[in-house]
Amino acid sequence: MAVNDTSDCFLTNRVLEKYYLSTMYSLEFIVGAIANTIVVFGYIFCLKKWKSCNIYLFNLSISDLLFLCTLPALVNSYSKDQWSEDVLCHSNRFLLHANLYSSILFLMAISVDRYMLIKYPFRDQKRKTAVMVSVAIWIGVILELLPLLYFLEPLAASNNYKCLDYASSGDPVTNLIYSLFLTVFGFLIPLLTMCWFYVKMVRFLKNRREQISSALTLEKPLSLLILAMVIFSLLLTPYHVMRNVRIASRLPALNLSECTKGTIISVYIITRPFAFLNSAINPVFYFLMGDHFREMLMAKARQLLGRLTSRGK
Template identity: 85%
Template sequence: HPQNPKPQNWTVALEKYYLSTMYSLEFIIGALGNIIVVFGYVFCLKKWKSGNIYLFNLSISDLLFLCTLPNLVNSYSKDQWAESTLCHSNRFLLHANLYSSVLFLMVISIDRYMLMKHPFRDHVLQKRNTAVVVSVAVWIGVILELLPLLYFLEPVTAANNYKCLDYASSGDPVTSLVYSMFLTVFGFLIPLLTMGCFYLKMVCFLQNRSEQIRSALTLEKPLTLVILTVVTFSLLFTPYHVMRNVRIASRIPALNISGGTQRVITTVYIITRPFAFLNSAINPVFYFLMGDHFREMLMAKTRQLLGRLTTTGK
């Protein structure tokens, strides 16, 4: 606001230096990790299983999001924004990655539980055709739940200083808050509770099988992974969803939030945003830990390629 130029400058500086730096790091780390994963699945994996299909879709989701980051980094660092279509498509892909990642991580946790219950993959939920159908359903569901987002995003005009406003800073705050709460519940909380539910199921399953030492040791790995997934998922996404709703609520005129409080809320909200999308850089770690011999397969292929290069060099 004109009457508060310094706080506005502080927000611009935070976006220019903090967001551009964080998104740059996420792009470098995430692009490298996810390209390796996609390469591994496309060129190395001979027999696809349900878990591989979900993980591959997760990597595609991450790569789509990472493609938006160079434009965001360039725009934030220069404080110059492209026209509305590119702005809105970037924001849409950014949120599509967030909620598709959430759902695919949820489905992966279910798949890990099914693998414990049915190690020979004889259940219908472990079939490749089922995994393909579920993956398509996830993508369609995410697109449908995010279509209203395009209504709330404001165009890049002189009214907003030709800036590509994020979702929490766009649209009517009352209706925007209703939609944001909808996304929080159905896109975040329900998948989180579902993951927690299957974590408890794994604990109960291991306890019931504790007398079989060899089996229990075999099952510790998927249990540890689901715990890591739930903890990481909660730490990365919870602050963002809380602050997004608080930020939108702070814009409601009827609440009469003071300018100082709004600036604090905006600052904290900006800080939480890159952490919500840090999952794209972290997700590749799960590919190397999720089993199905992905790590061994990728290393074997790498050694084979290096061997060929060495032979050719001689």
């Protein structure tokens, strides 16, 4: 293959990183930061009685905000094609993956919580248990991602002082094993757990079909769990598939051509922003799930607006 053809393959990747990733991450930051900030302040100032589901949703919003705070640096680096230091690069990658895997775990916890609430409506879902589960999720995700810091390569002349993404760093053999581990335990098992509780809720609804009022009450959380599973499947599956394909393409045994590798990188780049789009979409669940969060937030907004109006007179 001609040198020009090979350079054209990787030129496409540089264009995608500079314009596509910068644009997508900018949009995610704007939408996600506004929506999640409203949610956090809404929970702090509007919610008087916290329940287990609220605790999981609040932690989900904190996870999203931590990730969103890394996006300005990410956008700046891709647009200028340079990073200032290793610490910023590695902390950014770590938080990015921490949000990815904590989000689905918290949504999994919500699915379990909703099932327990549906099956045992008069049993109090203890807040202490929700706090302990939330702490366990954070600790578990941090421990799960510690090997990531080993695979991330430092900024060096060999990589033009670029902050290489996780799939482009480290030894491809060991990295592929770790990536498959994350795919199975960080993505597939939580998603299958959500599906399992969804099936259990469907069966429960069928057994309670004759009780119309109960069925109508259960219809909303069930449809939201289905929506959560569909969204996570559509957003995260292409990313995990292409991440593993990207790492596998670096294996010397496969001996892939440079242009083939470039095409794989291009597809992988396209899937990345969609995997983290959940940070901007998650606030939908805050408005639709839980204790009439939207109504409480609107009531608080009208109250503040009324105060401002009365002061202006």
